[in-house]
Structures are given as structure tokens and as C-alpha cells.
Amino acid sequence: xxxxxxxxxxxxxxxxxxxxxxxxxxxxxxxxxxxxxxxxxxxxxxxxxxxxxxxxxxxxxxxxxxxxxxxxxxxxxxxxxxxxxxxxxxxxxxxxxxxxxxxxxxxxxxxxxxxxxxxxxxxxxxxxxxxxxxxxxxxxxxxxxxxxxxxxxxxxxxxxxxxxxxxxxxxxxxxxxxxxxxxxxxxxxxxxxxxxxxxxxxxxxxxxxxxxxxxxxxxxxxxxxxxxxxxxxxxxxxxxxxxxxxxxxxxxxxxxxxxxxxxxxxxxxxxxxxxxxxxxxxxxxxxxxxxxxxxxxxxxxxxxxxxxxxxxxxxxxxxx
Amino acid sequence: xxxxxxxxxxxxxxxxxxxxxxxxxxxxxxxxxxxxxxxxxxxxxxxxxxxxxxxxxxxxxxxxxxxxxxxxxxxxxxxxxxxxxxxxxxxxxxxxxxxxxxxxxxxxxxxxxxxxxxxxxxxxxxxxxxxxxxxxxxxxxxxxxxxxxxxxxxxxxxxxxxxxxxxxxxxxxxxxxxxxxxxxxxxxxxxxxxxxxxxxxxxxxxxxxxxxxxxxxxxxxxxxxxxxxxxxxxxxxxxxxxxxxxxxxxxxxxxxxxxxxxxxxxxxxxxxxxxxxxxxxxxxxxxxxxxxxxxxxxxxxxxxxxxxxxxxxxxxxxxxxxxxxxxxxxxxxxxxxxxxxxxxxxxxxxxxxxxxxxxxxxxxxxxxxxxxxxxxxxxxxxxxxxxxxxxxxxxxxxxxxxxxxxxxxxxxxxxxxxxx
Numbered sequence: 117x118x119x120x121x122x123x124x125x126x127x128x129x130x131x132x133x134x135x136x137x138x139x140x141x142x143x144x145x146x147x148x149x150x151x152x153x154x155x156x157x158x159x160x161x162x163x164x165x166x167x168x169x170x171x172x173x174x175x176x177x178x179x180x181x182x183x184x185x186x187x188x189x190x191x192x193x194x195x196x197x198x199x200x201x202x203x204x205x206x207x208x209x210x211x212x213x214x215x216x217x218x219x220x221x222x223x224x225x226x227x228x229x230x231x232x233x234x235x236x237x238x239x240x241x242x243x244x245x246x247x248x249x250x251x252x253x254x255x256x257x258x259x260x261x262x263x264x265x266x267x268x269x270x271x272x273x274x275x276x277x278x279x280x281x282x283x284x285x286x287x288x289x290x291x292x293x294x295x296x297x298x299x300x301x302x303x304x305x306x307x308x309x310x311x312x313x314x315x316x317x318x319x320x321x322x323x324x325x326x327x328x329x330x331x332x333x334x335x336x337x338x339x340x341x342x343x344x345x346x347x348x349x350x351x352x353x354x355x356x357x358x359x360x361x362x363x364x365x366x367x368x369x370x371x372x373x374x375x376x377x378x379x380x381x382x383x384x385x386x387x388x389x390x391x392x393x394x395x396x397x398x399x400x401x402x403x404x405x406x407x408x409x410x411x412x413x414x415x416x417x418x419x420x421x422x423x424x425x426x427x428x429x430x431x432x433x434x435x436x
Numbered sequence: 437x438x439x440x441x442x443x444x445x446x447x448x449x450x451x452x453x454x455x456x457x458x459x460x461x462x463x464x465x466x467x468x469x470x471x472x473x474x475x476x477x478x479x480x481x482x483x484x485x486x487x488x489x490x491x492x493x494x495x496x497x498x499x500x501x502x503x504x505x506x507x508x509x510x511x512x513x514x515x516x517x518x519x520x521x522x523x524x525x526x527x528x529x530x531x532x533x534x535x536x537x538x539x540x541x542x543x544x545x546x547x548x549x550x551x552x553x554x555x556x557x558x559x560x561x562x563x564x565x566x567x568x569x570x571x572x573x574x575x576x577x578x579x580x581x582x583x584x585x586x587x588x589x590x591x592x593x594x595x596x597x598x599x600x601x602x603x604x605x606x607x608x609x610x611x612x613x614x615x616x617x618x619x620x621x622x623x624x625x626x627x628x629x630x631x632x633x634x635x636x637x638x639x640x641x642x643x644x645x646x647x648x649x650x651x652x653x654x655x656x657x658x659x660x661x662x663x664x665x666x667x668x669x670x671x672x673x674x675x676x677x678x679x680x681x682x683x684x685x686x687x688x689x690x691x692x693x694x695x696x697x698x699x700x701x702x703x704x705x706x707x708x709x710x711x712x713x714x715x716x717x718x719x720x721x722x723x724x725x726x727x728x729x730x731x732x733x734x735x736x737x738x739x740x741x742x743x744x745x746x747x748x749x750x751x752x753x754x755x756x757x758x759x760x761x762x763x764x765x766x767x768x769x770x771x772x773x774x775x776x777x778x779x780x781x782x783x784x785x786x787x788x789x790x791x792x793x794x795x796x797x798x799x800x801x802x803x804x805x806x807x808x809x810x811x812x813x814x815x816x817x818x819x820x821x822x823x824x825x826x827x828x829x830x831x832x833x834x835x836x837x838x839x840x841x842x843x844x845x846x847x848x849x850x851x852x853x854x855x856x
Contacts, residue, residue, distance in 0.1 A: 123701060217746055238632035239702030239749035246701070247746075260750070262632030300632060324629035325637075337846065 123245050127170050129147035133245045133254040134427055136263040137213035137304035144307055149273050151426035151435055152419070155387040158195065159421055168434040169428025172229045177219070178257070179235040184393065185257050185267075188417070189232050192424035196434070198230075216240065217247050224249050230254070230431060238297075253431040267392055270423040272309060274416050275347055278388050282306070286313040288341050288383075289332075291351035291373060291400050292322045298392045299351055300330075307331045317341035318373060321362045338373050339395045342382040349390040353400045366399045376402040380410065388412045437479050437848055438462045439566050440472070444809060448491065448799040449778045450786035459489055461805040464848030469801055480850060483845050484809045490781055491799045492518025492549075492806030492846060493763060494788040496686050497662065497734035499523045499583075499755065504739065504826040505542055508759065511825035513852035514550040515760040516808035516841040519789065519796040520549050524556040525583035531556035531567040533575035548844075548851035550806070552794060554581040554608060557596050563587035566596055569605055578792060579660065581608035584709050588614045590647060597657035606619075606658040606793070609648050611669065612710060615639035620752045623713045627696040635750060636711050638666040645669050649676045652683055660791060661685040664730060665710035665721030672684025673731040684791040685729070687721050688736035689765045690756055694718070694831060704745045704752035708736075722773060725783055732788035732795045734764040739827020757827035764837035765810055771838065777812065807845040814840040 122139050126132040131144050158166055174193045176186050193200040207217060216235075223231070230253045233241045238260030245254040258264040272282075280284055287306055293299045293316050306314050307330070316327060317335045330335055335341030342348065349426055353369060363369050380389065389405055391413045397403045406413060429435045439461040446457045446469055460468040460476060498520040500508045512520055524530035527537065529645040536553050543551035555577030556567045560602065560634040562585075569580055580600055587608075600607045617640040622628040624635025649672060652659035661673060664687045673685050684774040690708055695715050699706045706712060731756050738755025744751050762784060770780035789797030796806055818835050844852040 215743070215746070216748070235748065237750050239750075240748040242701045243746070243748055259632075260632050262750075297632060300630070325624045325635055326626040327629055329626040330630065 125241065131430055134265050134431065135241050135245060135254065135256045137265045137301045137308070138263065138270045140308065142308050145269070145272070145305060148269055148423065148426050148430060149276060152273055152422040155422040156419065157278070159418065162164070164195050165197055166195065168429050169193070169196040169432055172198045172432055173227060173291045174198045174200050174230045174232060174428065175223050175228045175340060176200065176232045177205055177223070178203065179205045179233070179240065180214070181206050182258065184232055185234060189257060189424055190423050193332045193428060195421070196425055198428070206405050216243065220244050220248060224252060228252055230428065232257050234258045236260055253414055255427060255431065256279040258297055260297065262297055262303045264297040266420070266424050266427055267298050267302050268305040269427070270416060271349065271390055271392070273303045273419050273423050274310055274412055275388070275389060277415070278412060278420065279346060282309040282311050284314070285311050285346045287311050287347040288315040288345045289349045289351065290315055290317040290338065290375065292353050292357060293318055293327065293351065295346045295354070295357070296351045298424050302334060302349060303330050315341050315345065319363070333388070338379055339382060341380060345383045345389070346387055347379070347390065348375065348383060348387060350401045352392060352394065353396060370399055374400055374402060375405050377404050377408065380405055383424050392414055393417070438477065439480045439482065439845065439848070439850065440476070440478040441482045441484050441489055441809060443806065444487050444489035445794060446799060447487045447778055449782035450798050451800070452683070452778060454778060460806070461845065461848055464805055466799065466801055466803055466805050468735050469721070477485055478798060482809060482853070484830070484842065486813070487809050487811045487842050489799070490808050490810070491785040491797050492516065492844065493521040493784045494794060495735050495737070495759065495762060495784070496521045496732050496788050496792050497523065497688065497696050497736040498740045498759065499525060499800050501527050502539065502542070503645070506546065507824060508824045509543065509546045509548050510741065511759040511823065513844045514824050515840060515848070516763050516810055516844050517759055518549050518806035518808065518844060518846040519552065519794055519850070521552045521578065523583045524554050524581055525561060525585070528576070529556050530554070530572070530706040531559050531561070533568070533571045535571060536575035536577055538774070547849040548846050550796070550846065552792070554561045554579050556580070557600070557607060558587065558592065561585040563589060563592055566599055567602060570603060573605060575719045576820045577581065578794065579606040579608050581662070582610070584610050584612070586610070586612045586614045586644065589674070593647070594651050594655060597651050597655040601655050601657040604658070606660055608660040608662050610710070611641050611644035611648055613644045621707060621711070622699060623696045623711045625714060627699060627784060631699065631702065638668060638713065641666050641710060642668045642672070643742065645672055649681060649683065653681050656682070659683045663688050663710055663736060664721065664724070665691050665713050665717060667717045670724035672722045672731055674724070677729065684731045686732040686734045686788070686791065687730050689724060689733050689762055690736065690831065691718065692721055692733065692769055693765055698748070698831070699802060702749040703750050703831070704747060705756060705829050707749055707752050707754050708753040708756060718831060726773065726775060731791035733766060733783040734788070735759050739825050740829045742828065745829050755829070757823060757825045757830045759825060760823055761818060761830060761832050761837065763808070763810060763841065764816070765832070765840040767839040768837055805845055805848040809843040810839055810841045812839055812840070816840050
């Protein structure tokens with residue numbers, strides 16, 4: 117029987133792995149956000165490096181390709197002065213029959229301090245955390261359709277930056293929630309931080325079963341769901357979703373669920389628009405919105421580096 | 437070989453016989469319960485003081501590969517099982533009489549649990565062409581099954597059932613709609629949604645079961661529904677039985693104890709087929725067993741090497757090792773559901789045997805000596821090292837469970853005796 121305790125926290129209740137937002141106490145989320153705040157300044161300086169993780173070895177292990185996420189983790193680690201090695205395992209050893217656990221054992225033998233893991237299967241980082249040496253920290257950089265906790269954290273960091281108080285907000289998440297790890301992380305982060313009204317908007321084929329149990333209100337009409345919201349997160353709709361029976365076409369999807377200036381006008385006048393990227397312009401979001409004054413999509417990317425620096429620094433015990 | 441089992445509480449669930457008595461075995465049969473036959477000299481004495489002397493257990497769902505047959509037979513004996521029905525998804529598939537002969541001969545060489553093979557209903561279980569049912573039956577197959585390879589083509593399924601009905605062979609089917617279950621790895625519901633696992637909706641079972649029940653009615657084939665997992669299925673089988681359809685059913689012991697929440701942090705030992713469902717389903721399954729709608733409780737023993745389980749949940753092979761925990765889990769369920777011990781033993785003895793048409797599951801004079809002696813009051817900790825099966829993949833490792841098997845006798849041979 118594997119332990120069913122919260123794998124993410126050590127016996128003192130401190131963060132040991134970052135695997136998911138679900139189960140993360142509010143105090144830890146707030147500490148990450150506050151720490152990230154202090155790193156935003158560093159990223160704006162001429163010399164963007166602090167020596168917090170000097171001598172630490174961080175391995176980015178990407179069983180699934182993602183240039184963007186990997187790059188932001190690399191930059192974050194380098195700004196903390198860590199030694200960073202990025203492995204594109206999707207193209208190397210596991211294709212030669214090596215198991216995940218063998219890969220991890222080999223990297224541990226190279227005195228790794230932290231693994232940043234992306235995998236196409238939900239739960240893979242848990243498997244790694246359960247078998248990692250006790251001193252090694254695991255960061256989930258996206259597992260299947262489960263969670264993408266650093267993305268969820270950078271989303272709430274962005275929301276806090278613009279809106280300050282979570283306890284008065286109405287937030288809508290729009291699109292392919294079924295396949296979205298971003299949506300799950302954001303839902304847990306927002307409910308933990310006390311957002312009173314969280315809405316999920318999409319067609320039934322893209323909504324997970326019993327999703328209401330996560331504390332969200334389900335809307336199938338974009339117009340209804342956007343009324344009076346402070347924050348809108350648009351989810352990426354992958355082209356492959358058009359091949360099966362989930363949706364008839366990209367253009368029909370856009371006509372129902374694409375965010376246009378007209379639809380955004382139903383939200384509060386000062387509502388902000390988030391997107392985890394990469395965007396499909398004209399599928400889930402109109403360019404006029406993506407590039408418009410209410411879009412905070414590029415600030416999300418900038419904040420993402422500070423948030424990932426905060427996560428790594430806290431895990432390594434470099435902040436007190 | 438003459439064996440005397442002394443001072444045990446002899447229980448025959450089929451007749452509610454329940455009495456402290458000595459039991460005597462000679463030439464593979466029970467010769468007397470109570471008084472020793474005249475001029476009795478034992479070759480072997482088994483002290484069953486404080487123990488229950490029950491019929492050897494009948495397990496209708498065991499998956500074995502030829503390479504590990506020896507360890508799995510040893511596991512069955514240690515679990516008190518003396519009759520096991522072997523699924524046709526062996527390697528190679530049991531779709532030729534010669535393979536059936538080989539498997540049976542190999543099993544007989546152990547002088548332990550009786551192995552009853554199910555033949556493949558279609559060649560290679562591919563669901564397109566009928567296997568040679570008649571020849572397979574002559575080789576010893578007791579019924580025909582698709583294991584967990586559902587037939588997509590309902591015309592093939594109907595013809596297979598018609599052909600089986602021609603000769604009175606039973607058809608064992610696990611109801612799962614291939615398309616609705618496609619890519620799924622966990623019950624579609626809150627837990628799968630939280631964990632981001634692809635779901636298998638209850639409808640995948642209900643739709644297939646409706647098809648199977650209708651085809652059984654239409655063709656007159658004897659249908660055994662394998663591994664029921666949803667509350668709706670229990671209601672449908674109850675209804676079909678009431679309408680006089682020739683149907684029996686079984687459920688895995690895992691599904692009577694566990695639910696999807698138990699998956700926890702993606703524990704691949706809880707990846708099963710069908711998937712673990714909700715507490716409501718589990719409660720309905722328990723009621724179905726207790727009221728007789730579901731005839732038998734099975735181990736669904738599926739040993740897997742660690743390599744097949746130490747993977748992300750969706751990539752792990754489904755199934756759980758079960759031969760050595762079946763009895764204990766039935767005893768635990770009897771305890772928590774307040775079912776008399778003799779009734780609960782019926783689920784894994786005479787009721788299971790009757791559903792499969794096996795000459796087993798009883799304890800009485802002149803019947804074959806298949807016996808399980810166990811201490812119902814003793815507890816044991818389930819550990820990986822303690823399992824004899826090659827499959828250490830039990831969801832119950834770490835549990836402390838009631839029931840310790842002291843001895844197993846199969847066909848008059850001592851197949852297992854616990855070291856005191």
C-alpha cells in the first residue's frame with residue numbers, strides 16, 4: 117500500500133515537491149506568490165542573477181516536448197545560479213526501452229537536487245516523487261491532463277497583480293477543460309485562495325464528468341458565463357480535438373466559444389484576459405482581444421519566470 | 437493416502453451443515469464425517485482444532501500464463517482454492533484443443549488445485565471467426581469466453597452465441613462496449629476528472645450488458661456475466677433472472693471492497709478492468725451478492741510483473757493478484773456486512789460451482805476430497821514477500837485481514853499445509 121499522505125509536504129509541513137495545486141495549503145501558495153513578488157524586481161535589473169541556488173543541480177526532464185515551458189524553467193534556474201541540464205527524454209533513452217524509474221535512478225546518481233518533469237501521462241511526477249531519493253525535489257511541469265501547477269501559480273500571481281483581492285472576484289475559465297491541466301491547476305488555486313464565484317464554460321464534450329464537485333459553476337453558453345466576470349481565462353484548443361467527435365469544426369467552435377470584443381464586453385469593463393499559450397488566434401480567441409488593452413497574456417509570461425524562481429528557491433530551502 | 441482432519445468445525449454452506457467433527461479422506465474422497473471408518477489408519481493427521489473445515493474454494497476468474505503456472509498453482513493452494521477457472525487469454529490464447537490438453541496436463545502434474553479452462557469463443561480472441569468450440573469442449577473447456585477482449589461486431593457475437601447454444605455450451609462475457617471504453621483507464625466521474633485520467637463511463641458496461649442479455653434471450657445461449665461493476669448492471673441482471681433468462685454473474689472481490697477514490701496518488705495496483713467505480717456501485721454489488729443476483733465472488737487473479745505496474749497509471753497493465761486474499765476478503769466482507777459465515781462461504785464454494793457447472797464446492801461423504809482448513813479468527817498482514825504468486829500486485833498489501841489458511845486438500849492430496 118503506497119502512502120496516501122500528502123506527498124508534497126515534508127513532516128514540518130514545508131513544501132518538498134510541487135506536484136499539484138490540489139492539496140496545497142493556502143499559506144504555501146501565498147508564500148510562493150510573495151516570494152515571486154520579490155523576484156519580479158530582479159528580472160527587471162541589468163544583472164538578472166542572484167546566487168540563491170549556486171552549486172545546485174536541476175534537471176529538466178521533458179518526456180513530452182515543450183520548448184516554451186522548458187525555456188522558462190531554464191531561465192528561472194539560471195537566474196538563481198543553479199546548474200541546469202535539460203533532457204529531451206521524449207527523443208532519447210525512454211525510446212530505447214529504458215523505464216522512467218531507470219532514467220530517474222541514473223540522474224539521481226549524477227547528484228541531482230531537483231527534477232522538473234513534464235510527461236504526457238497524468239500522475240507520472242507522483243511515480244517519480246515516490247521513488248526519488250529523499251533529498252531530491254520534484255516539480256511537475258505538466259502531467260497529462262492532470263495539473264500544471266506552476267502555470268496555475270503564475271495565473272493567480274497575474275490575477276493578484278491586477279485585481280489584488282481574490283475574495284471579491286468572479287472568474288471564468290473557457291474552453292477545453294476536459295484535456296486541460298492548466299484548468300485543473302487554476303481551479304484549485306483559485307478556490308484555495310477564496311474566489312467566491314468560479315465558472316467553467318464550454319460544450320458538454322469538453323467538460324469533465326462531475327466537474328461541479330471541484331467547486332465550480334458550469335455554463336454552456338459563453339454569453340451567460342461571461343456576464344459580470346472580473347477575469348477570463350481562455351484555454352488552448354488543440355487542432356487534434358477536431359478530428360474526432362468532440363467538435364464539428366474550428367469555425368463552429370469559434371462562433372460559440374471564441375472570445376471576441378463583443379463577447380468580452382459582457383464582462384466587467386475592467387476585466388482581464390489570460391491565456392496559457394500558445395494561442396490559436398481565430399479558434400478560441402480573436403486577435404483584437406489577444407492584442408487588446410484587457411489582455412494580460414504577455415505579462416503572464418514575464419511573471420512565469422519569477423513564479424518558477426520562487427518555487428525552485430522555496431523547494432531548495434534557499435528562502436526563509 | 438489416508439488423511440484425518442481432527443476436531444475442526446465442518447461447514448458445508450450448500451446444506452448449512454455445521455458441526456464439530458473429524459473428517460476422513462481416502463483414495464481422493466471424503467469417506468466419513470464424524471466417526472472413523474472401521475480399521476482406520478491415517479497416513480497423515482491434520483489438527484483443525486479451532487479451525488473451519490470448509491469445501492475447497494472455487495474461483496471462477498484466474499488469469500495464468502504457462503510460464504508461471506507452478507507459482508500460481510502454489511498461490512491458489514495457499515489461498516485455499518481447489519478449483520479454478522482459467523481465462524483463455526493465456527499466451528498463446530486457448531483456441532486450439534492441443535493447447536488446452538497441454539495446460540490441463542501441466543496443471544494435473546502438481547496434484548493441487550483443479551484447473552478448468554475456458555476456451556476462446558473466437559480465434560485468437562479477435563472477435564471475427566469462431567473457435568472450434570466443440571473440439572475445445574472435448575479437450576476439457578467448460579465454457580467459452582472472450583476474456584477482456586470484447587467483440588465489436590454484434591453479428592459475430594450473436595452467431596457465436598447461437599453456435600454455443602446449439603451444443604449447450606455456456607458463454608462467459610465481460611460486458612464492456614469497446615468504443616465507449618476506448619482509451620479509458622478509470623471510472624468516469626469526479627475522481628478521474630480530478631486526476632486527469634481518461635474515463636470509462638458506466639454506460640460502457642450497461643450498453644454491452646443490455647446487448648448480451650438480449651442476445652442470450654434471443655439465442656437461448658447460457659450467459660455468464662463476468663466482473664459486474666456497476667449498480668445498474670446488478671439491477672439489469674436481477675430483472676433478467678426474474679424474466680427467466682438463463683444468466684448467471686460474478687463480481688471480483690476487489691470491486692466489493694474498493695472504489696475509485698482508493699486510487700489515491702495514481703497507485704497502479706488499483707488500475708483494474710473493469711475500473712473501480714463509486715461507493716454507490718460497490719454497495720449495490722454487495723447487495724447483489726447477498727441477495728443472490730450475483731452468483732459468485734471471484735479473485736480475478738491477474739499477476740503482473742513489477743515492470744508492468746511501475747509506470748504512470750494509464751500505462752500500467754490492469755489487474756490485481758488475488759488468489760491469496762480472496763478468502764480473507766470474503767471473511768472481512770461477511771464481518772462488515774453482517775452476513776453469516778456459512779452464507780459468505782457459499783459465494784466462493786457451491787454458488788460459484790453451480791454457476792460454472794462444476795462438480796465442486798461441497799463437503800459431504802462420498803464427494804471428492806477438496807477441502808480448505810482455515811482459522812477464521814486469526815489475522816495476517818498482507819505483504820509482498822508473503823505472496824507466493826509471481827504477481828505481487830495486490831491493492832491489499834499493507835492490510836491486516838482475517839482468515840489464515842492452515843491446510844488445503846485437493847483431490848485427496850495435501851496441496852498446502854501452513855508451517856506452524
